[in-house]
Amino acid sequence: MWMQTEIKNSISDNIKSYTKEHTQSSTLAFFRIGFGLLMCYSIIRFWSKGWIQELYLLPDFHFSYYGFEWIKPIGEYTYLIFIVCFISSLLITIGYKYKIAIITFFLSFTYIELMDKTTYLNHYYFISSLSFLLIFLPLNATFSYDNIINRKKYSKVPKWTADSIKLLICIVYIYAGLAKLNSDWLLNAMPLKIWLTSKYDLPIIGEFLLQKNWVHYLMSWGGMLYDLSIPFLLIYSRTRLLAFTLVVFFHLFTLVLFPIGVFPHIMIFSSMIFFSSNFHSKILEYIRRIIMMSHKSFYNYSSKKIEYYKIEKQKNIITILSLFFILQLTIPFRYNLYPGELFWHEQGYRFSWRVMLIEKVGYTNFKIKDPESGSSFIVDPSKYLSQFQVKQMSFQPDFILEFAHYLGKEFSTKDKKIEVYADSFVALNGRSSQRFIDPNVDLYKEKESFKNKTWVLPLKDEIKGI
């Protein structure tokens, strides 16, 4: 007994002393500025490509997350949400009213992501998670407009604040790496084989290297080893430069190969938080000089320099964030609660850092049946959905169910409830297509829930691994 208590005490002592450690506040300021700028860029990019209109305004129907059916695009006002999100990113960048800005950013960005799950991307989830975390961290401790207003700036912040950002990034990489430990990825080089082969039009490497079998395996194994090792290489100062070179090379390569938007920029930037605070201070100093050159009036401002930033209610915040990280660590494993093949039924697939793991193509039509007369007809979903929605709906069971219910309501009358059946075929990672949904189950009678969807037919194959 006494030994246990002793271990407990020593752990709690360690935690206590850890929470008292400090690091330069420049690290957080550096991260704040980069994050804010990247978000500004990402919103401008999204808007200028016409995606707000295409993804949120044009479709009549939107696919909702279970429990968030009330979050929908709000017509033309959807643009306002993007404007709010953009302004809050700007405020984050300059560090003005940081707390309000980051909360507004988190809420508006997450609202946008919840409007239609067709657009789900792991990197959007990363931004939502990260911005939630940033709400609790004093990113405006130095080099911020808030310093000028409050006439106070801080040179040191608790070490755990910067570390928690690093921890989130480590989780992303390691979980992405663990997810690659499966037979499709490692033994068949799938789906990279399909994607790389189709890049035959890339200059120099397209016609030659990307067609080689060994290149497909090299990149599959390399990607897995990269994800699993990069957090450690970044943490350890002697390998950090090598790690950063790898990060830049890897993400620029994926930028060339795949249409993954701003994700490479975000990951390259994020990895820079692992650099020493001296590096961050130097960058800030450089930015300061540029600002001073154009705005000499800034010389007049002076803030009182305080050494330690004290986080109010630190205990509560640490509790909230511990809970947040426990969730981050467990949610990706929830798929174990469902029988069958995860890549096939995708129950527990999202929010788990499973990136680039599956190439899935589906074809799903719906049969509307009158139970009384027995007569039926087929509905082509492209009459109701955008091309992109059709593509996503065709191979994801929760989408298929939600759309079946939409059709059920559409074709039922007050006196007659019709039946809806899916005629669905899906192919996964180079396998032949097979029937996906039990064609004899009336989906209009099935309810969305966290329970196992028994009407998804099992994959006639096995994928081994995590």
Place this chain on the structure above:
Amino acid sequence: MKKYILTLFILFNIVASCDNTETDLIGPSYDRSTLLKNWYNQHINIGLSVFKNKVDMVGEMIDLIKSEKSIASLVKLREEHLTAWKAWQKIEMFNIGKAEEIYFKSKMNVYPVNTARVESNVSSGSYDLSNANNFAAQGFPALDYLLYGIGSNDEEILEKYTNDDRYLDYIKAVTDEMISSSEKVINDWETYKNEFLNSTDNNATSAVNLMVNDFIYYYEKGFRANKFGIPGGVFSSVPLPENVEDYFGRLNSNPLALEAFDAIQAFYEGKNLTTGVTYSGASLRSIITDLDTKEGSDNLGNKISEKLKAAREKIVKLDQSFVNQIQSNNNKFLQTYDAIQEVVVLLKVDMLQLLSINVDYVDADGD
């Protein structure tokens, strides 16, 4: 640090050399530029020039009936109409370039024909055939109506052309429009050809991808749905025989469908559109066969081939007139539809997965 990279490199090589049995893909059967050459030389160019001759013949027969209003002229006109309609089946799938721009397909073969619109155009004598509202009042289905549907027998039909010039003017206007549209498309290929042949990239606007998408779209919509699904009642609670392609002539819906199917098969298999001779170099089938690692009858290239054959066998056994077939035994018609549908799944799911055609609508992280 060098040691570290070296170790990684060696490790990769060990992993990679474990599996070296598969051969590399680039070869003549996979080469996109010969693929495009074949598509142009063996299908598009041949199909278009044959079609132009046939549609010109329809124009000549219109002139004939104008100068010699007789049953014999009517019969000759009908014959040329059918021949040209068959030639059209060979090229409807090539909805690319000028054809797409001028709505060639919609102006040539939208059915069912809007008879009320045709009649009102005929009686008013003023209409704009380039207007989208008139797409269903022109082209082959409109001619089908004007040659078979405006009277209960041949004498009555001929009377419409002899009584006054309004019907004659309209059928001439429709035919002239068909001829001039065809000329536009053919002339444009003279310049478009080079751009087409060099557009081998894998992106949303490259010729390879546009053609594959056109082919699938045509098979699913133009062929499967329009010729079988819609009239058979797949998309409605009851069969709709009035939506059969040659509803008024009635005798040739099956031959027309077979012409279309042969063009589909030739395109997929890599056979000359008119001679049916297998050509060398790449075809859709050769590319898919190479991309799929499965062998024998499991190989997708062979699978699609077999399913196409099976579907054709079913079509051949149907009545010459789909209207008759639907009215006498629609189940047999629907079973044929199902056989055609099985290929749709292979094209849209298995084939698109292997080809990984870039559509580039939005960002993706591959999940």
